[in-house]
Amino acid sequence: MPAREKSMNGINQLIEEIRNRTKTKKLNADFLRSHFHRQCSAHFDLCVLPQLVLFEDHLTAQRLVGQVERLYPLDPDVQQASLTVRFGITMRVLYFRYDYKTKDLSFVQTAGTDPNNRICCQSFVNYERLTDDQIYDIIADFVSSVYNVG
Numbered sequence: 001m002p003a004r005e006k007s008m009n010g011i012n013q014l015i016e017e018i019r020n021r022t023k024t025k026k027l028n029a030d031f032l033r034s035h036f037h038r039q040c041s042a043h044f045d046l047c048v049l050p051q052l053v054l055f056e057d058h059l060t061a062q063r064l065v066g067q068v069e070r071l072y073p074l075d076p077d078v079q080q081a082s083l084t085v086r087f088g089i090t091m092r093v094l095y096f097r098y099d100y101k102t103k104d105l106s107f108v109q110t111a112g113t114d115p116n117n118r119i120c121c122q123s124f125v126n127y128e129r130l131t132d133d134q135i136y137d138i139i140a141d142f143v144s145s146v147y148n149v150g
Helices: 003-021 025-061 132-149
Strands: 065-075 078-087 090-099 104-111 118-125
Touching (some): 025 065, 025 078, 025 090, 025 132, 078 132, 090 132
Antiparallel strands (some): 078 090, 104 118
16 A cells, blocks of 8 residues: 555544544534524425415505515524514514524514514424414414504
């Protein structure tokens, strides 16, 4: 075996040893977190977003302005998206929060953009089991509440 091949084998063994030693809980948690974030994004794209798109025409026809904020990381353990609706001086935001630690999907409704100013919150464990109809109903209730205040 040539010296260069021996050297490469030695480097490969060293890399493998380092890789095995660095498989810590943190790396495992990071991997699980990134996997969860991909699941959240897929769920948002396949289940939540189509329901929001269905509302777009309704909102426009009724002089409501809706703006969808796509998923963005709130902190390392939470993915969040939102729907903002304005009607006159009324502004409401519906947040879709996917929590990595609790494996929970929450629909948090706020008055204005301050997330601490909560009006109501619905929480679902095993969010993948939420049907399109349930998501549509949650959004419908949210939009209806804007009318009730306005």
